[in-house]
Amino acid sequence: MEKRNPVERIEYELTTFIRRAVYLDNSEKKIGNLERSAYLLLRQLDEFGPARVKELAESFKLDISTVSRQAAALEAKELIIRFSDPADGRVSLFTVTKLGKQKLKADKKMRLKRFESITGEWTADEKESFGELLIRLNEAFFD
Amino acid sequence: MEKRNPVERIEYELTTFIRRAVYLDNSEKKIGNLERSAYLLLRQLDEFGPARVKELAESFKLDISTVSRQAAALEAKELIIRFSDPADGRVSLFTVTKLGKQKLKADKKMRLKRFESITGEWTADEKESFGELLIRLNEAFFD
DNA sequence: ATATATAGTTGTATTATACAACTATATAAT
DNA sequence: ATTATATAGTTGTATAATACAACTATATAT
Numbered sequence: 001m002e003k004r005n006p007v008e009r010i011e012y013e014l015t016t017f018i019r020r021a022v023y024l025d026n027s028e029k030k031i032g033n034l035e036r037s038a039y040l041l042l043r044q045l046d047e048f049g050p051a052r053v054k055e056l057a058e059s060f061k062l063d064i065s066t067v068s069r070q071a072a073a074l075e076a077k078e079l080i081i082r083f084s085d086p087a088d089g090r091v092s093l094f095t096v097t098k099l100g101k102q103k104l105k106a107d108k109k110m111r112l113k114r115f116e117s118i119t120g121e122w123t124a125d126e127k128e129s130f131g132e133l134l135i136r137l138n139e140a141f142f143d
Numbered sequence: 144m145e146k147r148n149p150v151e152r153i154e155y156e157l158t159t160f161i162r163r164a165v166y167l168d169n170s171e172k173k174i175g176n177l178e179r180s181a182y183l184l185l186r187q188l189d190e191f192g193p194a195r196v197k198e199l200a201e202s203f204k205l206d207i208s209t210v211s212r213q214a215a216a217l218e219a220k221e222l223i224i225r226f227s228d229p230a231d232g233r234v235s236l237f238t239v240t241k242l243g244k245q246k247l248k249a250d251k252k253m254r255l256k257r258f259e260s261i262t263g264e265w266t267a268d269e270k271e272s273f274g275e276l277l278i279r280l281n282e283a284f285f286d
Numbered sequence: 287a288t289a290t291a292t293a294g295t296t297g298t299a300t301t302a303t304a305c306a307a308c309t310a311t312a313t314a315a316t
Numbered sequence: 317a318t319t320a321t322a323t324a325g326t327t328g329t330a331t332a333a334t335a336c337a338a339c340t341a342t343a344t345a346t
Contacts, residue, residue, distance in 0.1 A: 006267070006270035006272060006273070006274040007255060007258050007259055007262060007274075008255060009254055009274035009275075009277070009278070010258055010262065010270065010273060010274045010277060011251075011254055011258045013274065013277035013278055013280075013281055014164075014277065015158075015179075015182070015183065015254075016281055017157075017277065017280065017281055017284070018161055018164050018165070018179075019179075019204075019206060020281070020284065020285050021157075021161050021185060021204060021284075022161070022165065023203075023204040023205070024284075024285075025301080026294060026304090026332095027204075029222060036158075036161075036162075037333085038156075040158065040162060045298080050215075050263075051304080052293075052294090053293070053295095054292090054293060055317095056196075057243075060162060060166075061162075061163060061166040061170075061287090062166070062333095062334075062335090063334070063336075064293075064294070064295095065207045065294080065295075065296080065334085065335070065337050066333070066334055066335075068293095068294060068295060068296090069296090069333090069334095070333095072295085088292095088293080088342075089293095089341075089342050089343080090292065090293040090294065090341065090342045090343070090345070091292095091293060092293080092294065092295095095196070110155075111154055112150060112151060113155055114151055115150050115154045116150055117283075118280060118283040118284055119150060119153065119283075122276070122279070124149070126272070126276060127149035127150060127153065128149045129150035129266075129269070129272060129273075129276075130149070130153060130276045130280075130326095131149040131150075131156065131274065131324080133150070133151045133265070133269060133272075133273045134152070134153060134156035134157065134160065135156055136265070137160065137262075137273075138156055138159055138160055138163070140260075140261040140262075141163065141164075141167075141261055142163050142167075169301095169334080169335090180309070195324075196324070196325060197324060197325080205302095205303075205304090206303070206304050206305075207324075207325070207326095208303085208304070208305080208306095208325080208326075208327080209302070209303055209304075210325095211301095211325060211326060211327090212302090212303095212326090212327090214345090215326085219320090231311075231323095231324080232310075232311050232312080232324095233310065233311045233312070233323065233324040233325065234311095234323095234324060234325080235325065235326095236323080238302085286343095
């Protein structure tokens with residue numbers, strides 16, 4: 001796949017990556033045991049603390065109804081718990097349970113292992129730089 | 144988002160990227176006018192030449208029935224045409240039409256423009272290196 | 287006190303997908 | 317050669333993730 005210029009290469013490789021990553025997520029070969037949506041939701045709550053459905057929906061760019069169902073599913077599995085906002089009776093807040101933290105940790109470990117192995121041959125500089133550029137990419141890609 | 148090490152950062156940023164890229168693809172804000180699946184299919188045929196349904200399915204890691212429908216849809220829009228393999232009557236081969244090439248070109252142009260703007264501030268070295276690392280990532284990520 | 291706005295849930299429709307059943311053709315086995 | 321098996325593709329069906337719409341409960345503004 002001879003790409004004429006770096007940007008073309010980046011576009012090509014990123015779209016390919018997305019196509020395949022989505023496949024992997026839906027397949028048996030997916031990393032870890034949590035659904036991608038569950039992983040992201042747990043991670044978000046774990047890193048940023050308790051949040052309401054609306055907040056989560058905004059940060060994932062999903063409809064509030066979709067996140068409401070995702071959260072209900074995680075709640076049923078006792079990976080998160082719901083509590084109400086004393087200041088606003090409409091709001092449902094969620095936080096990660098002990099069990100949720102365990103599952104998240106285990107899952108993250110598997111994912112990191114995968115990434116460690118993928119980048120095993122990379123130099124420290126390459127890893128560093130790739131991570132930094134990804135951050136910039138994410139910032140620039142999404143207003 | 145202080146990530147303790149580069150690999151963790153890479154994992155975090157890539158999962159975030161996928162989540163958002165999938166959203167963008169499904170939204171009005173998507174780049175270009177073609178569905179992501181249509182873009183990938185046209186691009187594949189354009190770059191690698193005529194292919195049968197099975198080949199395409201394998202390369203996208205999708206079920207043959209899924210690709211059969213995608214191809215039928217593009218055929219109906221006259222972006223690709225079907226022809227038969229003289230050596231095997233079961234096979235449907237597809238190739239991109241003039242119209243398909245036009246659409247693909249236009250779409251690619253828009254996508255590249257987007258990527259040009261995103262990476263506008265990057266140095267040539269950064270673009271180069273990022274592209275290279277993405278290639279390696281893709282190779283390593285998917286057996 | 288009443289009207290309007292917001293947070294969340296649940297119902298419904300759409301879409302992308304995989305798997306299963308089937309048809310047509312090709313290849314292998316006897 | 318005939319028959320059995322394998323393969324390519326299509327079409328039917330089920331499932332899952334999603335958005336949007338209708339609704340309920342609560343909050344805020346008039």
